[in-house]
Amino acid sequence: MSDARNAILQNIRTANGALPPASEIEAAAAALIENPGDLRPSFSDQDNRSRFVEKATSERVTATVSEVAHLRDVPEAVKAYLAQASVPLQVALQPRGALTELNWDGIKTHSAPSPNEPAAVSIADLAVAETGSVVFLSAPDAPVLMNFLPLHHIVVVSAELIHRHLEDVFAIVGKAQQDQPRNLSIVTGTSGTADIEAKNIRGAHGPRFMHLIICQKVT
Amino acid sequence: MKQTSQHFTQNVKAALADPTLKIALNRTTGLLQRRRAQVIEEFAEYGAARAAAEKIKDHTLDNLGHYLEQFEANAAAAGATVHWARTPKEATDIVADICKAEGARTATRVKSMLGEEIGIPEALARAGVERIETDLAEHIIQLAEDPPSHIVMPAMHKTHEQVADLFREKHKVPSNSDEIAALVESARRELRPKFLDADVGISGANFLIADTGSIVTVTNEGNAELTVTPPKTHIVTVGIEKIVPSMEHCAVFLRLLSRAAIGAEITQYTTFYNGPKRTGDADGPENMHIVLVDNHRTEMLSDFLRPMLRCIRCGACMNHCPVYAAVGGHAYGAVYPGPMGSVLTPAMAGLKNSKDLPNACTLNGRCKEVCPVNIPLTDMLRSLRARQFDGKLVTPVTRSALVVWGWLVRRPGLYHLSTALAVLAMRIWSMNRGRIRRFPMAGGWTGSRDLPQPGRGTFMQQYGRRKQK
Ligand code: SF4
Secondary structure: OHHHHHHHHHHHHHHHOOOOOHHHHHHHHHHHOOOHHHHOOOOOOOOHHHHHHHHHOOOOOOOEEEEEEEHHHHHHHHHHHHHHOOOOOEEEEOOOHHHHOOOOOOOEEEOOOOOOOOEEEEEOOEEEOOOOEEEEEOEOOEOOHHHOOOOEEEEEEEHHHEEOOHHHHHHHHOOOHHHOOOEEEEEOOOOEEOOOOOOOEEOOOOOOEEEEEEEEEOO | OOOOHHHHHHHHHHHHOOHHHHHHHHHHHHHHHHHHHHHHHHOOOHHHHHHHHHHHHHHHHHOHHHHHHHHHHHHHHOOOEEEEEOOHHHHHHHHHHHHHHOOOOEEEEOOOHHHHHHOHHHHHHHOOOEEEEOOHHHHHHHHHOOOOOOOOOOOOOOOHHHHHHHHHHHOOOOOOOOOHHHHHHHHHHHHHHHHHHOOEEEEOOOEEEOOOOEEEEEEOOOHHHHHHOOOOEEEEEEEHHHEEOOHHHHHHHHHHHHHHHHOOOOOOEEEEEOOOOOOOOOOOOOEEEEEEEOOOHHHHHOOOOHHHHHOOOOOHHHHOOHHHHHHOOHHHOOOOOHHHHHHHHHHHHOHHHHOOHHHOOOOOOHHHHHOOOOOOHHHHHHHHHHHHHHOOOOOHHHHHHHHHHHHHHOOHHHHHHHHHHHHHHHHHHHOOOOEEOOOOOOHHHHOOOOEEOOOOOOHHHHHHHHHHO
16 A cells, blocks of 8 residues: 555645754754653652552552562562452462562462463563553563453562653663563553443453562562 | 434434433533543643643644654564555555455454544454454443444443443343442453454554654553454554654653543553564564554644644543533534544534534633643634635525624624614513513524523623723
8 A cells, every 4th residue: 555655645745845854853852852850740759669659559549569578578478468368379470580480389370371360470670650550561471461361460569660750661661663572561550441430440351459569679 | 433413403402302311421521520620730740741742742743754654664673564544445444454364253442533433343344354342331332332422431321220231131141230340340251251362453552652663552441452462463543643753752641641531640551562472472463563544634734623633532622511511422423522523523524514513612612721732622613613604504594694793793883883772672672570581583592591681781881881980
């Protein structure tokens, strides 16, 4: 359909006239977001971690939070969460060495989430303080469906990877095409819907519960 | 969907006579207005963000060709196939051809208004592909065989009682309860296996990122990722105006979109997709196709409707429109209802087929006020009215009345004299009862309510008297 392509681009040229050089367009685009601090909520009285916890546990986002000192303490925290949520001690684990190598004695683990997986554990690659969101970058050891199929989504968040704003996360991932993972998902709480009478209901298609385990040190 | 905008008046009569619709609209629009007001109040930088968003969109539209070509190159580098379509037919042919080439029997679909605009549901039916709508609201209207009535909440016209009846009839394992949570659970049960079995996943995109070639979806349900990850093929159909320069520019819109649409600081799931599955990935589609659709957008670019291309489809304008709140979305008889629809439908389907729409507006201006990209909706509706007059699309009576009016207002002396006489006549007619039951040529008004008795003299006369004091 290169006919369509040429016709559309030609119509645009007719409407817009000649374009300035690419460098000028880029400079103009950059100038529009020169001071991103003016365009987003500021929370100068809060550090990243306290803002993250406040937003993640807010009425709208509804995650629960527990804290551990080391990554090796995660299985205990998972066990405690599952027990209080009355979920059988069985989880799908993101197939990441850092997770699978931990001592999961007492919990049955597997790596591929089933269609109706009751609970899964993932490590968040990054997190956003502004909105209380966790960020997942897809990779061979980080499948996408792991974050969408379980009913209870347990997410390990490393405290030092909580960044202030969305833009900070984008800067870390990198700007260029080749820096991008196949999927970059910003997840804020659980799957919800307001499609019936605008009432907010949890657990639409994805997880109904999100539990965050904030880890002081991942190593 | 079938366009019925030319029957707006009949549609409105039917809508006003529907008591359940009134209940459904009352339960929703007020709630959405309050939620939006609250998060905007908490966002001190809102004014600056809104002004920046407007400028970013204008800049992108000014350099649209540059950004589209940049997007195309980057999306291709990520492994996606980019297609271009001038018309809905070209776009849906591309989609149908891909489905055929893949031998697809089923397609899951994430709600996308562009998909409705170009007629994806009909195209899939023609191609013999079973369509599974995954957005809860789209699932409801698919089962009910209704068109969408709102761009963010397409099933806004349905009460939960109606949804309960529908699910009892159509779901394999329906719930006994009418509670909304139980209905949501029932839909989850019904749809989960279908997500995983589909051959093709079709989505729209809320944004295209020029410098990375990413497409972005924004949902609360997480159904976009569940729709496009398991099938072998992911098809994206998207309007060319959805493009923004970079992810940082996109951040400005993400903050505004969710606040304006549902009163949230961010939606639950925002995902940037870059091409198909990579070596070693455990899941993801093997092919990704992106269809860039024009459908009158380049015409709007060289027209007074150009600002309309800034629209991010948040739905705030309809949530705040008194006409929409009274008649709902179906009365507009088109994919896009409410104020933004009254501008878009004439642009896409022709003014002749939608001539009542620009007039279905009180010009109260709330749509523009709440629009996160400051689209002058009322100005454009006014211009469309003028275009109707110039194109002789108004009735002869209206036309001659407007001609007489136009002649009169250009003669201020005569105008003041005649309005003063009219006020006097109305005062005499009302015989000081404070109200007027019936008045010549005002049957449309007095049919359902009284006219108030005018004050002593016209506004200008009263103003003059005060100034003298
Ligand atoms: S016109 Fe403005 S308020 Fe209406 S849907 Fe578009 S962006 Fe939202």
